[in-house]
Amino acid sequence: MKDPETPSEEALDFEETIAATVATSAAATSTTLEVAAANPLRDPRDKRLPRVAGPCVLVLFGVTGDLAKRKLLPAIYDLGNRGLLPPGFSLVGFARRDWKDQDFAQVTHDAVKAHARTPFREEVWKQLREGIHFVPGEFSDDGAFDALAMALKEIDETRGTGGNYAFYLSVPPKFFPVVVEQLKRTGVSQAPPGSWRRVVIEKPFGHDLKSAHELNEITTSAFPESSIFRIDHYLGKETVQNILALRFANNLYEPIWNRGYVDHVQITMAEDIGIGGRAGYYDGIGAARDVIQNHLLQLLALVAMEDPTSFDASALRREKEKVLKAVQLPSDLALNTARGQYDAGWQGGEKVVGYLQEDGISPDSTTETYAAIKLEIANRRWAGVPFYLRTGKRLGRRVTEVAVVFQRAPHLPFSKDDTEILGQNALVIRVQPDEGITVRFGSKVPGTAMEVRDVSMDFAYGESFLESSPEAYERLLLDVMIGDPPLFPHQREVELSWKILDPIEEFWATQGQPEGYPAGSWGPPSADAMMGDGRAWRRL
Ligand code: BG6
Numbered sequence: 001m002k003d004p005e006t007p008s009e010e011a012l013d014f015e016e017t018i019a020a021t022v023a024t025s026a027a028a029t030s031t032t033l034e035v036a037a038a039n040p041l042r043d044p045r046d047k048r049l050p051r052v053a054g055p056c057v058l059v060l061f062g063v064t065g066d067l068a069k070r071k072l073l074p075a076i077y078d079l080g081n082r083g084l085l086p087p088g089f090s091l092v093g094f095a096r097r098d099w100k101d102q103d104f105a106q107v108t109h110d111a112v113k114a115h116a117r118t119p120f121r122e123e124v125w126k127q128l129r130e131g132i133h134f135v136p137g138e139f140s141d142d143g144a145f146d147a148l149a150m151a152l153k154e155i156d157e158t159r160g161t162g163g164n165y166a167f168y169l170s171v172p173p174k175f176f177p178v179v180v181e182q183l184k185r186t187g188v189s190q191a192p193p194g195s196w197r198r199v200v201i202e203k204p205f206g207h208d209l210k211s212a213h214e215l216n217e218i219t220t221s222a223f224p225e226s227s228i229f230r231i232d233h234y235l236g237k238e239t240v241q242n243i244l245a246l247r248f249a250n251n252l253y254e255p256i257w258n259r260g261y262v263d264h265v266q267i268t269m270a271e272d273i274g275i276g277g278r279a280g281y282y283d284g285i286g287a288a289r290d291v292i293q294n295h296l297l298q299l300l301a302l303v304a305m306e307d308p309t310s311f312d313a314s315a316l317r318r319e320k321e322k323v324l325k326a327v328q329l330p331s332d333l334a335l336n337t338a339r340g341q342y343d344a345g346w347q348g349g350e351k352v353v354g355y356l357q358e359d360g361i362s363p364d365s366t367t368e369t370y371a372a373i374k375l376e377i378a379n380r381r382w383a384g385v386p387f388y389l390r391t392g393k394r395l396g397r398r399v400t401e402v403a404v405v406f407q408r409a410p411h412l413p414f415s416k417d418d419t420e421i422l423g424q425n426a427l428v429i430r431v432q433p434d435e436g437i438t439v440r441f442g443s444k445v446p447g448t449a450m451e452v453r454d455v456s457m458d459f460a461y462g463e464s465f466l467e468s469s470p471e472a473y474e475r476l477l478l479d480v481m482i483g484d485p486p487l488f489p490h491q492r493e494v495e496l497s498w499k500i501l502d503p504i505e506e507f508w509a510t511q512g513q514p515e516g517y518p519a520g521s522w523g524p525p526s527a528d529a530m531m532g533d534g535r536a537w538r539r540l
Contacts, residue, residue: 053481062170063093075473090131104134163195184222209498236472279360324496338527340370345519400431
């Protein structure tokens with residue numbers, strides 16, 4: 001058996017830097033921190049009651065993985081720095097390493113220094129350090145989990161954490177069941193009256209509909225549904241939550257947000273990175289299971305759903321479920337989907353190897369690193385409007401966006417020559433980087449002729465707000481500790497998403513090797529071919 005904690009092979013891994021969301025107003029941040037230091041429980045920018053976590057312990061499985069080092073540990077520090085963690089807050093790491101508390105503290109310290117969003121402050125670190133513990137062990141080792149249960153009891157006594165525990169499974173999916181079973185066996189999954197126990201499961205939740213269902217059976221046998229937090233970190237992104245604000249806090253767009261005006265929608269999540277050290281996780285999973293099943297279908301749901309009656313979890317999830325239920329696959333999957341695998345090529349001035357040459361990938365792997373699909377939504381609002389979803393590794397650049405492309409004006413009272421380079425109106429939600437919203441429309445070119453050309457109107461977060469955006473994981477970790485579920489998909493959403501993807505995966509499984517595309521390009525030719533009807537992918 002492989003070492004479950006080997007980071008290069010199996011640990012969840014985010015190779016992307018967080019630079020884009022870090023770059024914000026330094027002045028605003030430092031002032032905030034000074035005031036926050038005077039009253040660590042209060043963020044002075046927040047005029048509402050602060051959302052602060054109550055006493056609790058966060059137990060992290062998979063602390064040696066890249067996700068923990070790059071995202072989770074820094075996010076915990078950032079929450080502390082913003083005064084959003086309680087004084088007794090404790091962090092327990094669990095891994096197959098011969099470490100003591102101080103070793104894990106050192107790893108946390110290094111991760112914070114390297115990747116935290118907010119500046120390093122010795123007093124914040126000292127407070128966090130006091131609550132850091134480590135329990136060594138394998139996931140199959142009953143003794144290690146008994147030791148974990150003991151450690152949690154002791155922490156409750158010494159730090160006043162009140163029996164409130166969140167267990168974060170940042171481990172490869174194949175270990176989810178064994179860890180959950182252990183938590184059940186030791187009894188730590190059952191909350192005594194007056195306390196809470198929660199489990200946080202990283203995506204992908206299952207491999208297909210059947211396995212997602214099975215995993216859910218195991219998880220719900222240990223934790224009640226209300227204590228299960230299935231993470232989709234895209235929902236923690238400010239720009240993704242802003243889709244709801246854009247649609248439902250304004251009256252400007254909603255009247256045209258339908259088949260009467262929208263020609264099609266394009267949802268793109270392009271990455272320039274390859275699979276790096278994640279062969280063990282990625283091979284056999286591929287682009288569609290890795291991000292379409294979760295991130296991109298969640299984006300589709302937010303863009304296409306009806307307005308919820310409120311923003312509480314059940315109302316929001318109900319609307320997302322309704323729209324996911326209405327999603328229909330095209331009858332001809334060969335024509336309306338595309339899958340590719342990157343070949344060697346050039347990226348950022350460097351020569352990079354192809355997928356099949358990456359460490360740990362078998363030379364005949366058929367795993368796709370690019371996936372594109374066309375979907376339709378069978379309801380009154382969207383009938384006949386195609387939704388195109390695409391994602392890929394080693395593409396031209398890193399960009400995630402949702403583009404709502406509108407129909408052309410029914411009649412142009414200008415000469416053809418004057419409108420030659422006029423495109424379609426579009427509203428583009430720039431999820432990352434360069435977060436914001438762009439509206440594309442036609443405008444008269446200055447001069448004596450009535451020439452019309454596309455121009456852009458732009459909203460950029462950096463220009464409109466002094467506050468920097470919290471990292472997605474800051475928001476989501478805080479929500480877990482507070483027990484606030486709206487930004488976590490329900491099992492029904494997870495299963496509906498697998499229902500959409502499963503037939504495509506089954507079809508692809510019969511198709512042999514995916515089409516090659518050079519690293520640094522925009523994917524395989526079949527992705528362009530599937531657009532049809534005079535439509536084309538946006539050039540990014
Ligand atoms: C993860 C995927 O969910 O999202 C990774 O497993 C991907 O393959 C990552 O690289 C991208 O996240 P972000 O926030 O950088 O877009």
